[in-house]
Amino acid sequence: MIEVEALTKCYGSTRAVDGLTFTAPSGTVTGFLGPNGAGKSTTMRIIVGLERPTSGRASIDGQLYADLVAPLQAVGVMLDARSVHPGRTAFRHLLAQARTHGISRSRVDEVIEMTGLESVAGRRAGTFSLGMGQRLGIAGALLGDPHTLILDEPVNGLDPDGVLWVRGLVRDLAAQGRTVLLSSHLMHELALCADQVVIIGKGRLLADASVPELTAEGGSLEDAYLKLTADAVQFRGRSAADSVVPTTGGTR
Numbered sequence: 001m002i003e004v005e006a007l008t009k010c011y012g013s014t015r016a017v018d019g020l021t022f023t024a025p026s027g028t029v030t031g032f033l034g035p036n037g038a039g040k041s042t043t044m045r046i047i048v049g050l051e052r053p054t055s056g057r058a059s060i061d062g063q064l065y066a067d068l069v070a071p072l073q074a075v076g077v078m079l080d081a082r083s084v085h086p087g088r089t090a091f092r093h094l095l096a097q098a099r100t101h102g103i104s105r106s107r108v109d110e111v112i113e114m115t116g117l118e119s120v121a122g123r124r125a126g127t128f129s130l131g132m133g134q135r136l137g138i139a140g141a142l143l144g145d146p147h148t149l150i151l152d153e154p155v156n157g158l159d160p161d162g163v164l165w166v167r168g169l170v171r172d173l174a175a176q177g178r179t180v181l182l183s184s185h186l187m188h189e190l191a192l193c194a195d196q197v198v199i200i201g202k203g204r205l206l207a208d209a210s211v212p213e214l215t216a217e218g219g220s221l222e223d224a225y226l227k228l229t230a231d232a233v234q235f236r237g238r239s240a241a242d243s244v245v246p247t248t249g250g251t252r
């Protein structure tokens with residue numbers, strides 16, 4: 001179980017996370033949603049000890065990440081799939097992580113197989129496509145066979161087959177009693193794989209409910225999300241039609 005309690009993180013005058021409280025229970029997939037800049041990545045970074053909160057706390061099974069004796073075996077994390085040495089092969093990258101955490105070489109082979117990377121395991125990670133890099137990031141998160149998984153945009157860049165695979169994977173992990181917290185902007189996908197959805201905007205909690213609860217009025221999860229976040233969107237584009245520069249009408 002992940003517990004986020006009255007969490008606040010300020011960067012100068014920016015309140016990236018503002019008094020956020022929620023729980024991601026074991027045995028469920030918790031979707032973590034919010035507009036760009038809402039504070040999702042900051043919250044996830046705090047949970048895994050990469051940032052210090054200004055106030056409040058985030059714990060995993062009752063412990064701070066920093067206090068975990070074997071963090072990789074307790075928590076699998078994919079926050080930025082690009083944070084891989086580009087000159088290392090996928091296999092070497094995973095083996096290096098495994099060796100420093102007392103994980104067997106056979107587990108490396110296992111996660112390579114699980115993520116479908118067998119044919120490219122000997123290739124340098126720097127040559128990987130976006131989707132291949134995502135698969136490698138997920139392989140790294142699975143390496144320690146952890147009870148908790150924290151995945152930031154895991155389906156980003158995956159092909160339809162890969163999206164389906166991640167859906168099945170997180171559902172299976174939750175069915176085994178594990179805790180899965182994942183962020184995504186893909187509402188349709190989340191509606192299919194999440195049990196619980198936490199929606200934040202401008203660092204604050206907007207909703208913490210099950211998918212059926214959020215869609216009880218008959219709309220889709222996207223409808224509910226857009227309604228809940230309407231006042232929390234910080235970056236709004238405009239349509240091409242609105243952007244047409246008026247011509248002076250003159251011809252030469």
Ligand SMILES: Nc1ncnc2c1ncn2[C@@H]1O[C@H](COP(=O)(O)OP(=O)(O)OP(=O)(O)O)[C@@H](O)[C@H]1O
Nearest residue numbers: 011014015016034035036037038039040041042043
């Ligand atoms: N290291 C940092 N220094 C200063 N400001 C930061 C830093 N990291 C994040 N922020 C700010 O904190 C706010 C929340 O950012 P965060 O990356 O957590 O949002 P997010 O919900 O993950 O967004 P996205 O969906 O775009 O990935 C933003 O205003 C961002 O500019």
